[in-house]
Amino acid sequence: KIPTKWPLTPDEYKRYGRQMIVPNIGIQGQLNLKNSKVLIIGAGGLGCPSSVYLAGAGIGTLGLVDGDIVELSNLHRQILHSTSSVGMKKVDSVISYLKKLNPNVRYVAHPHHLTPQNAAEIVSGYDIVLDCTDHPTSRYLISDTCVLLSKPLVSASALRTDGQLIVLNSPPLPQGNPEGGPCYRCIFPKPPPVDSVVSCGDGGILGPVVGVMGVLQALETVKYIVAGGNSGEGNSMLLFSAKGTTGFRSLKMRKRNAKCVACSSASELTLEGLKEMDYSLFCGVSAPVSVL
C-alpha cells in the first residue's frame, strides 16, 4: 500500500517528524534507527530510562536481558515498573510498558541473567549493547563478549549521588587492532577488591542521578546509530555528581591497552573459552551466577 519511494509510513513520519528535522538526523538517520538492533542488559535504574527513550526514537529491535523480578524498593528509580508489577519479571514489566508507548518496535525479552554460557548467543543478535547492570562480574562478562563479537558497548553506572558513562569498544574493531576503542579491561585490568564494591542496594541511589545516566546512554546510542558508527572523536569518560553544585566533567581516557587480555593481539580470549570463564572467581566473589 505504501509507495516504495516513501521509505517510512505516514504514521512514522508523524511520530518521528520532530526528531527527523533535527540537523544530521533526517530520513537517513531515522532509517538507521529503524534498521538497528539494540540490546539493553539490565532492566533497572539505567535500563528503564535508556529503553524508554530508545523505544520512543524508533529503534528497530530492542532486546532486554534481566532475570530479576520487580521489588517495591526499585520503584523510586526504576520508573517503568508500576506498583502492580511487583513480583513480575522486570523485562516483562518494561516491555509491556514500551509496547504501549511505541508498538512499531520489535521487543525481545531475555528473562534470564546473562551468563558466560548464554552471553555470546544473546549478544550476537544485536548491533550495539548497553551495560545497565549492577556488578563488576557482569561488566567484565559483557565487555569480553562485546570484544569477541565486535559490538560497541555503551556503559554507565551510578551510586548515591554520582554517575559515570563511557562508550567502549568504539570503533568495535577486531581483537589485536590498536585502532579499536578500549574495552572495560583496558581501563580496569584488575577487578576491584570485593570490599570496595558497593551496590545501589547497599549504598543507596538518588533516582534522578541514575535516570540522567540512563538517558545519556540512550543519547549516545542514538548518536552512534544515526552517524552509522563511531564518530572517532576519541575516548572520553563522563563523570556526573549531584553533590553540592550539580556538575559534569569529561575525562580523556587511554586507547586500547597493548597488553589487554581481552582486546589486544596478546589476548587468548575466544568465544569457546568465554564459556569456561569464572567471573565470580575472577572478581573474588562467592556469589552465585544470579548476581550477573
Add this chain to the structure above:
Amino acid sequence: KIPTKWPLTPDEYKRYGRQMIVPNIGIQGQLNLKNSKVLIIGAGGLGCPSSVYLAGAGIGTLGLVDGDIVELSNLHRQILHSTSSVGMKKVDSVISYLKKLNPNVRYVAHPHHLTPQNAAEIVSGYDIVLDCTDHPTSRYLISDTCVLLSKPLVSASALRTDGQLIVLNSPPLPQGNPEGGPCYRCIFPKPPPVDSVVSCGDGGILGPVVGVMGVLQALETVKYIVAGGNSGEGNSMLLFSAKGTTGFRSLKMRKRNAKCVACSSASELTLEGLKEMDYSLFCGVSAPVSVL
C-alpha cells in the same frame, strides 16, 4: 495502626529506602519530600521525565498544568503518554501513569493553559515550580507569578541537540530584596524578537536531549526540598549540547538586577496587576492565549 514514633509507614521505608540511605537524605529528607507540594507547568518533553522522577521520589503533592492533548508526534520524547492516549488531555494521561508508579502521591490535574488570570491561584498552592513550557510568553508569566508569590522556579528548555537549565528566584526572597535569586526578567529583561523564537515543533528535538534536561529539573527540585531550601551556592546556568562530543558547561550568572521590572525594589508588579498583563503583546506575538 502505625506507631507514632515511626514517621513513615513500613511500605514507605521499603519503597524509599534506597534513597533514604544516600548521605544527606535520611528520614528528614524523605519527610521533607513527603511534605512538599510541587507544581509542574507543561506535561510534555520536560514534564514527563521530571514528573516521573518526582513521583518516584515520594513528593507529597504533585500538580500538573497543561491544556494540550496528546499527539502522535509527541510520543518520541513525551515518554509517559501511550499510543492509545492520543487525543487525551496530557495531564490526564501523565497522571494516570504516575498513579500506577506511586499511588502514595497526591496528584492534582490542572487541565488548562496557565493564564495571567489563573496563574496566581494555581501557583499559590505549591512550594516550588518547574517551568516545562515551550514559549517565552509562558516563561515570563511563570517567572512573574513566582516572584510575586515567593516561589523558587526550576526552569529548563531544549531545542534540537541543546538544553539549558537554571534555578530562578532562589532563595525566593520578596521583591526588592537584593539577596534573592535572579528572576527570568533579571536574565532576559527584553523578550527575544519573534523571528528568533523556535519551538520544538518547528526546530525539532532529540528525545534524550529534552529527557536529560527534565530529569535534571527533578534532581534540582529534590535537592532543594531535601536541603530545606536553597543551598546558596550562587546562580549558575547549565548548558548541554549533544552536538559532536556530548558536553555540559556551567556558567556563572548575574544576581538580581537592581532595575528589574519584576523582582527589584523599583518593580510595580503586583498580583492585581498581573491579571491585566498581556504577555503576547509583550513578546510581540499575535498568538492566542492558548500558546501559554
Add this chain to the structure above:
Amino acid sequence: MSSENTIPILVEFTGGLEMLFGDERKHKLSIPSKDEQGNAVNIGWLVKYLCDKVMKDSRKEMFVLDGHVRPGILVLINDADWELEGEASYALLPNDNILFVSTLHGG
C-alpha cells in the same frame, strides 16, 4: 598569527547561534589589540567585528539589534555573565573565551 598588535581569543556560539556563523561552534580569532581610536578593544567592538567579518548569514538582526546584542542572547566572558564583567565595555585580554548563547524556549 599573534603579534604585539593582535590578541588571540576564542569565540563560541551555542543554542543555535552557530548556524549564523557557518555552523561552527568555535572560532579561534586573532583580533587587533586596539580599535581605530587607539583604545583597547572591548566586547562592543568585538560584536561589531563578528557581525562584519565572521557572520555568514545575511540576517544580521538575528545577532545585533539597534547596535546591541539582540535580546535573548547571553554573553559570557570566561564562563561568567558579562553583566558581572562590565558588559560591552569589558576590554578583551589575550586568550579570553567569549561565549554567545541563544536562549532556548522549547520543552
Add this chain to the structure above:
Amino acid sequence: MSSENTIPILVEFTGGLEMLFGDERKHKLSIPSKDEQGNAVNIGWLVKYLCDKVMKDSRKEMFVLDGHVRPGILVLINDADWELEGEASYALLPNDNILFVSTLHGG
C-alpha cells in the same frame, strides 16, 4: 604557603573516594617540590603522601594495595588518564590537578 621549595596542587576525590578523606572532594595542597632523594616529586610519591598525611580513614587498603593505587581507582592528571602521562612516574608541576575516581558499578 607556596615557596621555592613547595608547589601548589589541587587533589580531588570522587565516586565515593572522598569519604576516605574527611568527606572533602577538593584538597588544595602545598607539597615539597623534591623528595628525600632530591628528585622531583611524582604521582607515586603523592599517593604515599596522601595515604600518610591526608587520609582520615584507617582502611588504607581502600586506596593503596601492594604499594599501588588499588584496582578500581582511576587517576587523572589534568583530566587525562594518567596512562597517557606516564602513570606513577609523572613528575608533578605547579597547579596540576590530580583526580582520583573510584569506579561505580551500580545501575
